[in-house]
Amino acid sequence: MTENYQSIGKGVIRKDAWEKAVGKALYTADLPVENLSYGVILRSPHHHARILEIDTSAAVRVPGVQAVITAEDIPGEKVFGPLIQDQPSLAWEVVRHLGEPVVLVIARSLKAAEQARESVKIRYQELEPVFDPLEAVQADAPQLHPDGNVVSEIHVGDGDPEIGFQEADVIVEKTFSLPRISPGYMEPEASLAVWEDDGTVTVWVSSQHPFTDQAAISAALNMPVDRVRVKGAVIGGAFGGKEDSSLAILAALGAWKIQGTVRLVNSRRESFLAHPKRHPAHIHYKLGARKDGTITAVQAEAYMDTGAYASYGPAVAMILTETMTGSYRVPHVRVDTFVVYTNSPLSGAMRGFGSPQTHFAVESALDMLAEKVELDPIQIREKNILHPGDQIFTKVTINDSALALTKCLQKGRELVEEFRAVPTPEGKLSGVGIALAAQSMGLGANVPDDSSHKLEWAPDGSVLIYLGSPDLGQGLAAAAEQITAESLGIPFDQVRSLPLDTLVTPNGNVTCASRMTYLVGNALVDASQKLIQALLKGAGRLLDIPADQLNYQNGMVLKPDGSEIPAVEFISRLAEDSITLEAESTFSFPYPEETTPQHLPIGMPHVLYCFGAQVVRVEVDPDLGTVEVTHLAAIHDVGKVINRLGVEGQIEGGVATGLGYALSETMLRKGESWVDSFTEYLLPTALDLPENYQTIILEVPETSGPYGAKGVGEIPLVPTAPAVANALYDAIQVRICDLPITPEKVLGLNKVS
Amino acid sequence: MQEFDYLRPRNVAELKENLSQPGARILAGGTDIIPQLRRGKSAPKILVDTSGIRSLRFIEDQGDRVVIGAMTTHQEIAESQLVSDLNPALRIAAESVGSTQTRCRGTLGGNIANASPAADTLPPLLVYEASVLIQNLSGEREVPLESLVIGPGQTALEEGEFIHSISFRPLTGRWGSHFIKVGKRKGMAISVVNAAATVVLDKKGSVSKARVALGAVGPVVIRCRETESSLCGKVPDRKVFEKAGEQAREEVRPITDIRSTEEYRLHAAGVIVARVLEAAAEQARGRMG
């Protein structure tokens, strides 16, 4: 393939950049509508309580109130959930976490709605809450659901760990604890629902999967799916936290109840309590190796806190489990993972999906091992990394893209040396650390993972993409436009993605799992070919030449005599005859026989992986315990760059998220409540990012990807925290096993005296 | 949010009138009070917006005193050559407040009146023994800053009173001042503990006067008087300052909260007291007598 691309690999400015920068972009909360009613939610003030009585009599009398809705009023399904339908849209009988929705109030004004909310009287009987998954699995723990507190468990292994640990000369064993992390997106959840005169409902969502919202609304309202139309407005970030339906169901319910227009917007506090967060987890990790550093065995046990409802917990557990050997060859493995209900706010999908938790354990343990066998962190990794064709303990065979690991380490070695040469200021101690990462792409074998998208060639020659999966702000639309432009040989500016609308857009499936450029790109490469065929067919008819004697190149139709006619001439002529040139294509995530296990030791193995490494230099103030990341290099294989600016943006943003995980973010319980504002939930600011930062992009082509591309959405945040912890150890020989790394922990002053 | 009336006086005379009404509260930069209103932690009947009063926004060298108007923003203080020359600790503190946006809105008067134990401009003002000019419809009074702030979120301001300006006497001779803050991140960090110090050296290079103040280690920002007096007459070196840090730990009562632990605060307080004194002494040594 020649590398003479017009669009692919360039750094294009996204078409939504300007309107977002100047504040003109319309998010769901901004959409102008007439006759708007306001919805507000009365949420549980308790972590765990029985609802004895809900008295709405005073609330309904508040002037301006149109509806006061409880679970009883829901005509259809009262519960929802992506994997297990266990989450009430409005709680009845019992509330299982602080902030759980109980009553929905709709009123003519926000003030009236808020006043009515205050007038609802609920009598609760408080129940004992449980917050730690290790406590929740005990027999005498408060039970949250009829089938007990364990939502799901995975037990998987390969070889015989007992033999593996016998073969080992050294063993590293530690328990790692991971905090509750919020995706911290700028736009809190919002939904706008309009009840139409024809008995249909149109709902705007800020969601990663509007088609799931459509199904959930249809189930809750007990009306056919085709009477529910869901539209995507501009989305202000999601990072996994907008995979679950929530407000969309309630907004639609409100609109149905009053036969009007209802908007719901979560406050920041509501958002913190309501949206799914990264699972807190305890991972007990045991690693055995020979004297020469060759790993012989891994045994791990993980307990994940999924909060009051399952959300994506069981699926997150899969990737958490599957990545338990990281980027390394391990002959004998045993992993036991438990997903546990607690009275904490929901955990679910979040960028990385289980892999950040595991990598903190794996990559920390590897450095501990290196020290014991007297190898340096690069050597221990070189000795154990996966190579193309290796089979991991899930029986998945790693494909040729594993070459990237070797390249990442080569580059990593150079950077470690470079960072070590940086002088350390007086009074500080410095250290350098590295971590590798493997992040799966795709939803997993046996999970339906089809993605459909449509192209239309407009009479003016521009091409419209009916993008079936929403752009969450990460730049999916631009990548789709570049791939389409390249495939059709037309300028990037001539291609435009349309906002999602379930009425006219095909189902592109949920935007997640580092697979959008890959899925959408593949579908659009194919749709472009189909579109060209449709053009040639139409042109053939107009020219009275068999279509197979015509050719197409760069916006031109080539006749057998060698002459060229601009495609737009045919497209506009065909439009006059009411013929629209369009083509739809579905791409299904491939699970090739050679790499996918036939007998599945695990429910839904992931077979395609992204790889990367990060090298970090820290300066530690040994008296204050403060840790500053001064240098960071992020080395990531992306297969092939589509939008250079987009790839860099994803990596830089991921690194920032990773640094937050490492050093400052945690949603602690705070008295009777939880940390629920950005005053106390500490995202890194621009000043907290390393002064010396570099992105190093590797391109090891993924043959199944569009133009060789694979994903980069999640992996940039995965190696960051362990790389920081390893650098800290290098600096002061203190090993932190529970994130975030705080000065208190560095000095051992985190206990209350 | 509770409903309230909104007034925007154009000058100090109007401000006095407006504030004399029951339930009136000042809205200066709004960086503290707006979040408090949103969270229902404050419910004034009338909000009096002082952002239009130019005469409360100044930094002046009045010979024996530096006077700063209550409506002066942190950004203005951070950029002021006068403050930088005469109270470097205050400049550093103002520069460390929040983000650029916070500094361009938040005011010195608001920082004081909000009376947070972690307020960053209080330690530098306390070590300069600043006083506050308070006015109301019937007159004015001047009080030491130290007696104005009486508890977390509590001041000795009476209904109808407002802070007009803050003033302090510049140090003379061989002096230095410095401020250090420990936060949980670099940008937009609320102090886990903060400290300011002034050191004046005599001709022989011994400490003739030292002032130390610590924040976020008790209900209010406090002066560490025993630490100060223990330094008198000492020849400053690292050992002396480390001992001063240990002494300062005896004078504070930090608590454990969401931001940090009692143990860590106590430890860090000692570390930064030693460092802030050392930096101030270093400055003093560099200054001609």
Ligand SMILES: Cc1cc2nc3c(=O)[nH]c(=O)nc-3n(C[C@H](O)[C@H](O)[C@H](O)COP(=O)(O)OP(=O)(O)OC[C@H]3O[C@@H](n4cnc5c(N)ncnc54)[C@H](O)[C@@H]3O)c2cc1C
């Ligand atoms: C994002 C963010 C970051 C922050 N970071 C810091 C930080 O790093 N360090 C720090 O110290 N603070 C910080 N703050 C707090 C705040 O910015 C400061 O305390 C600021 O100085 C308050 O000033 P203001 O003008 O905004 O006060 P306002 O919010 O307008 O008022 C605060 C209180 O003071 C009263 N008041 C104001 N002016 C007067 C007056 N002249 N006379 C009498 N009463 C008056 C008001 O009635 C109110 O009760 C931060 C705030 C935010 C939002």
